[in-house]
Amino acid sequence: MPQLAYVDGRISLLRDAHVHVEDRGLQFADAVYEVCAVLNGRLLDWPAHIARLRRNLAALFIDLALSDAALALQARRLIAANGQAEALLYIQVSRGAARRDHGFPASPRPSLIMTVRRFDFGQRIAQQARGIAIITLPDLRWRRVDMKTTGLLANVLAKQDARAAGAFEAWLVGEDGIVHEGGSTNAWIVKDGAIITHPLSASILPGIARASLIALARSAQIVVVERPFSLDEALAADEALLTSTTAPLLPVVRIDGHAIGGGTPGPVAARLAPLVWGEITRQTGWVPPAA
Numbered sequence: 231m232p233q234l235a236y237v238d239g240r241i242s243l244l245r246d247a248h249v250h251v252e253d254r255g256l257q258f259a260d261a262v263y264e265v266c267a268v269l270n271g272r273l274l275d276w277p278a279h280i281a282r283l284r285r286n287l288a289a290l291f292i293d294l295a296l297s298d299a300a301l302a303l304q305a306r307r308l309i310a311a312n313g314q315a316e317a318l319l320y321i322q323v324s325r326g327a328a329r330r331d332h333g334f335p336a337s338p339r340p341s342l343i344m345t346v347r348r349f350d351f352g353q354r355i356a357q358q359a360r361g362i363a364i365i366t367l368p369d370l371r372w373r374r375v376d377m378k379t380t381g382l383l384a385n386v387l388a389k390q391d392a393r394a395a396g397a398f399e400a401w402l403v404g405e406d407g408i409v410h411e412g413g414s415t416n417a418w419i420v421k422d423g424a425i426i427t428h429p430l431s432a433s434i435l436p437g438i439a440r441a442s443l444i445a446l447a448r449s450a451q452i453v454v455v456e457r458p459f460s461l462d463e464a465l466a467a468d469e470a471l472l473t474s475t476t477a478p479l480l481p482v483v484r485i486d487g488h489a490i491g492g493g494t495p496g497p498v499a500a501r502l503a504p505l506v507w508g509e510i511t512r513q514t515g516w517v518p519p520a521a
């Protein structure tokens with residue numbers, strides 16, 4: 231089935247879909263985005279993604295004249311037309327096309343694009359069983375990374391460094407030695423049975439998978455602590471984890487070559503995994519393949 235894309239109200243073949251060369255998303259990264267999981271043809275955590283998109287649009291003063299219901303309808307239309315049961319829905323809203331000038335155009339017309347790409351969530355089950363390796367890098371990003379904007383150059387370079395090192399992710403560390411988050415994931419450590427993650431602030435993205443894990447862990451009486459932790463603390467942790475829409479829960483077993491928790495996934499990760507996949511099954515009906 232050919233891949234389709236949505237651009238400002240029209241669905242067309244992905245290869246024929248275009249935006250204007252003076253779109254401000256392209257010129258200035260003057261745009262926000264969301265990535266949502268589609269499992270069993272259904273959207274996971276849709277209300278949380280829409281709420282975050284609306285918050286980011288408001289923060290950038292982008293006025294998208296489309297209701298939540300209309301956006302959901304268009305997203306579902308594109309997912310159905312693409313015919314992929316397991317996929318990622320990408321939504322991007324830019325301030326629109328205008329003559330190149332840093333200040334806002336007088337009458338901006340935001341542009342909305344959406345794509346759907348097949349994605350294999352089942353691969354995460356094998357990675358979960360083995361655990362993954364990460365590297366660490368200085369956090370070179372700007373100071374408002376809580377906004378999910380398309381200005382991702384520092385993340386792109388960090389992820390490329392991770393790839394070159396044969397690692398799954400790069401954790402971005404502040405000048406004070408505090409681990410903020412990964413290039414495209416939130417970061418966690420486990421100490422004495424409690425799971426610890428950076429509190430919501432301007433230095434991390436408020437991940438939807440992060441919020442989901444907090445709620446699931448608390449409902450299972452696992453202690454969740456939202457506080458900064460240092461790289462030294464991470465290296466001495468019992469376990470480490472990462473979360474994101476595309477990797478709902480992965481144990482980190484190696485940081486910069488140092489084994490964490492003996493180098494194999496630990497008991498807290500093993501307790502959390504069925505909660506995470508169980509919630510995905512509850513929402514979408516998708517059942518993970520056996521490990």
Ligand SMILES: Cc1ncc(COP(=O)(O)O)c(C=O)c1O
Pocket residue numbers: 265385411412413414415416434435436437438439440473474475476
């Ligand atoms: C920098 C960063 N942190 C965290 C996340 C995880 O967010 P979510 O759980 O909403 O996918 C992402 C997702 O792309 C990200 O780009």
